[in-house]
Amino acid sequence: xxxxxxxxxxxxxxxxxxxxxxxxxxxxxxxxxxxxxxxxxxxxxxxxxxxxxxxxxxxxxxxxxxxxxxxxxxxxxxxxxxxxxxxxxxxxxxxxxxxxxxxxxxxxxxxxxxxxxxxxxxxxxxxxxxxxxxxxxxxxxxxxxxxxxxxxxxxxxxxxxxxxxxxxxxxxxxxxxxxxxxxxxxxxxxxxxxxxxxxxxxxxxxxxxxxxxxxxxxxx
Amino acid sequence: xxxxxxxxxxxxxxxxxxxxxxxxxxxxxxxxxxxxxxxxxxxxxxxxxxxxxxxxxxxxxxxxxxxxxxxxxxxxxxxxxxxxxxxxxxxxxxxxxxxxxxxxxxxxxxxxxxxxxxxxxxxxxxxxxxxxxxxxxxxxxxxxxxxxxxxxxxxxxxxxxxxxxxxxxxxxxxxxxxxxxxxxxxxxxxxxxxxxxxxxxxxxxxxxxxxxxxxxxxxxxxxxxxxxxxxxxxxxxxxxxxxxxxxxxxxxxxxxxxxxxxxxxxxxxxxxxxxxxxxxxxxxxxxxxxxxxxxxxxxxxxxxxxxxxxxxxxxxxxxxxxxxxxxxxxxxxxxxxxxxxxxxxxxxxxxxxxxxxxxxxxxxxxxxxxxxxxxxxxxxxxxxxxxxxxxxxxxxxxxxxxxxxxxxxxxxxxxxxxxxxxxxxxxxxxxxxxxxxxxxxxxxxxxxxxxxxxxxxxxxxxxxxxxxxxxxxxxxxxxxxxxxxxxxxx
Numbered sequence: 216x217x218x219x220x221x222x223x224x225x226x227x228x229x230x231x232x233x234x235x236x237x238x239x240x241x242x243x244x245x246x247x248x249x250x251x252x253x254x255x256x257x258x259x260x261x262x263x264x265x266x267x268x269x270x271x272x273x274x275x276x277x278x279x280x281x282x283x284x285x286x287x288x289x290x291x292x293x294x295x296x297x298x299x300x301x302x303x304x305x306x307x308x309x310x311x312x313x314x315x316x317x318x319x320x321x322x323x324x325x326x327x328x329x330x331x332x333x334x335x336x337x338x339x340x341x342x343x344x345x346x347x348x349x350x351x352x353x354x355x356x357x358x359x360x361x362x363x364x365x366x367x368x369x370x371x372x373x374x375x376x377x378x379x380x381x382x383x384x385x386x387x388x389x390x391x392x393x394x395x396x397x398x399x400x401x402x403x404x405x406x407x408x409x410x411x412x413x414x415x416x417x418x419x420x421x422x423x424x425x426x427x428x429x430x431x432x433x434x435x
Numbered sequence: 436x437x438x439x440x441x442x443x444x445x446x447x448x449x450x451x452x453x454x455x456x457x458x459x460x461x462x463x464x465x466x467x468x469x470x471x472x473x474x475x476x477x478x479x480x481x482x483x484x485x486x487x488x489x490x491x492x493x494x495x496x497x498x499x500x501x502x503x504x505x506x507x508x509x510x511x512x513x514x515x516x517x518x519x520x521x522x523x524x525x526x527x528x529x530x531x532x533x534x535x536x537x538x539x540x541x542x543x544x545x546x547x548x549x550x551x552x553x554x555x556x557x558x559x560x561x562x563x564x565x566x567x568x569x570x571x572x573x574x575x576x577x578x579x580x581x582x583x584x585x586x587x588x589x590x591x592x593x594x595x596x597x598x599x600x601x602x603x604x605x606x607x608x609x610x611x612x613x614x615x616x617x618x619x620x621x622x623x624x625x626x627x628x629x630x631x632x633x634x635x636x637x638x639x640x641x642x643x644x645x646x647x648x649x650x651x652x653x654x655x656x657x658x659x660x661x662x663x664x665x666x667x668x669x670x671x672x673x674x675x676x677x678x679x680x681x682x683x684x685x686x687x688x689x690x691x692x693x694x695x696x697x698x699x700x701x702x703x704x705x706x707x708x709x710x711x712x713x714x715x716x717x718x719x720x721x722x723x724x725x726x727x728x729x730x731x732x733x734x735x736x737x738x739x740x741x742x743x744x745x746x747x748x749x750x751x752x753x754x755x756x757x758x759x760x761x762x763x764x765x766x767x768x769x770x771x772x773x774x775x776x777x778x779x780x781x782x783x784x785x786x787x788x789x790x791x792x793x794x795x796x797x798x799x800x801x802x803x804x805x806x807x808x809x810x811x812x813x814x815x816x817x818x819x820x821x822x823x824x825x826x827x828x829x830x831x832x833x834x835x836x837x838x839x840x841x842x843x844x845x846x847x848x849x850x851x852x853x854x855x856x857x858x859x860x861x862x863x864x865x866x867x868x869x870x871x872x873x874x875x876x877x878x879x880x881x882x883x884x885x886x887x888x889x890x891x892x893x894x895x896x897x898x899x900x901x902x903x904x905x906x907x908x909x910x911x912x913x914x915x916x917x918x919x920x921x922x923x924x925x
Contacts, residue, residue, distance in 0.1 A: 231842055272853075272854060275845065275846075275851065276836055277836060277837075277841045277842040277845050278842065280836055280837045280842075281837070281839060281842045284837060321833060322833070322836055325834075325836075325837075326836070329837070398860045398862070399860075399862070400862075401862050415862075415863060415866065
C-alpha cells in the first residue's frame, strides 16, 4: 500500500499531472506515510526520472516545468506537516535568485527557480532587472546560503560580477555560494568573476546547487 | 486547412490533358513490347508493327481512366495499412537503386555492399519520418544480373515497412514476385494486401521498352501495384518549356495507365515520375533544380485532376558531399512535394543526381520530411476561442512555458527535431564538440542502427527466400550468396 502510493506519486510526476501529484501526496499523508518518506520515496525519484528524460531528449521544457510545479505544490502541503512533526528540510538551502541589473530575460531564471523549489530549496525569486544591492539585502535578510545570477546578454554579464563584488564588500561572500547561468555565460566566465559554479541548464543547475550546499537531512 | 501548392491554372491542366491525349494519337507511343502491342491492337489502337508505334484513340484512354484504381493502400509485412495512395496524403521513402554509397569515412563514393544495404534498411526502419522502404542501393558483391532481386531478398529479411522496388530484367521480376508471394502468404494475399510497389519507367520521349512494359503488364496481372516513373528531361529528351514537358509526361503516363488496364482492368497504377530540367552548361540532370520541382508538382496536379494516386522523385540533391547545397536542394523539393500533396515522394538519402545514397543524408532528410509533414498539417484553431481565454488568464505575464496549455499542445503544434538539428547555444554547441550536421548525422546513424530490432521473419521463410535467391544466382554462375548479416556467419 505504502509503496503503491509512492509509486503513484512518481508516476504522476513523470506523466506531468500536478493535480495527481497533489492528490497522491494527500493520500500518502492520510495513509500515515511520513512526509520525509513521501519526499524521498515519491517526489525526489519522480523528478529525477523527469530530469533524466529531459537530459536524454525524450522530455522538453514544458514537461520539466509542469512536473516541477506538481512537486512544488506537493512540497507546500508537506512543509507544514514537517513543522508539525518538528522536522524540517534544513540544508536543501535558501536561494536568492534573479536576473541581473539591466537584463529583463526571465524564462531561464524562472525555470531554475522552479526546479530548485521543486527540489526542496527555499527560493527567493527577485525577478528580472534586479539592482545589485537588492541581491545583497535579500541574502542578509533571508540568511541565504546560495545565490543564483542569470544574464542573457553579453552587455549585462558584468552585472554578475558586480553582485559577487558587492557580496564580498558586504562581508557576505563567505556565507554564500554563487552560481551563474544564461546563454552567453561559460564555465570560464564563472571562474574569471569568482563564482562558485556554472550550469548548462535547469537540470544541471539543481545538481550544482545540491552539490554547493548540504543535502536534505532530518533534524530532530 | 491543409496548405496546398497549385502550379497550374485549371484551364492549363485541361489543355495539358487534351494535348497529352492528342500525342497518343499522333505521333503515338513507341511500344517495344510485343504483348502490349497485341493488347493495344485488340483494344482498337492503330499499331504499326514495323515502326512499333501505337496510336491510341482517346476512347481507349478514357476507358482505362474509368477502370484504373483511384486509391489503394500498401501494407506492412504484418498486415497493417501504412501508406495510402490517393487524395493528398503524403508519404516518403528513400531514393531507389543508387549505384554508390557516400562513405562517411572518406567522404567519397564507393560501391555499396551487402552490409551497407542492410545497414540502410535497418536505419529506415528506425526513422519514424520515413513511411516506406525502398530497394535503395545496388550491391556490388553479387553478379549484376541479380542486382535487382538481391536487394529485395536482403530487405525482406529485415523490414516491417512496405517497400518501393523495381526489376532490371523481365525474368527477375518473376523471382521478385515469388519472394513477395512467399512473404505475403500466397498470391491472393499479396494482391489483397500489397507490401510492395514496382517502379516501371517509360523512356523519354514516348517509348515503352520491352522490359519495363513487361514489368507493368506482369504487375497488373498479379495485382501488384506499379508506379509509372516518367522522366522527361526538359531541353534534352523533352521540350524545354515546362508545360510542354508536362504534356509529354501526361502522354507517357496515360499510355502506361492504358497498358496496365488492358492487362487487367482495375490494376493499381500510380501516376509518377522523375523528370528533370537539363543543365545547359554541364549537360547533367539536376534533381535539385527549381524547374525540376515545378515539373513534378505540375504533373502531380494533372494526375490529381484525373483522380489518380501520385508519386514523384523529390528531395534529392546534386551535391557530392553533405554540404550547404545538399541541404538546400533536399529541403526545397521535399517541401514543395509535400505541399503538392504527392502520395509517395521518393528521394531521401539520394545525392549526386540519382546515383548515390548516403545514410547520413538520409537522417538529415528525415528531419526535413518531419518538418514538411508538419507544414502540410497546417494551422488549426485548436481552442475556441483561439486565444482569448489564455490572455484573460495570463494577462501580460510571459508564463506560457509553465502553462498546462503548452504541455497539452506543444508536441502537436511544433516539430521536435532530433539532435541532428543543432539548436544549442554557441557554448552548448562548443561543449558538445562543435560538430557539423554531417557529423551529428553520422552519430545518429550509428545509434539508430544499433537500436534496430529484428523483424519477426520465421526461420522457414528466411530459408525459402534464400533458396529462391540462390536459384536465381546460380542461373548467372553465382553459387553462393554473401552471408546475411546477423543471421549467417561471415
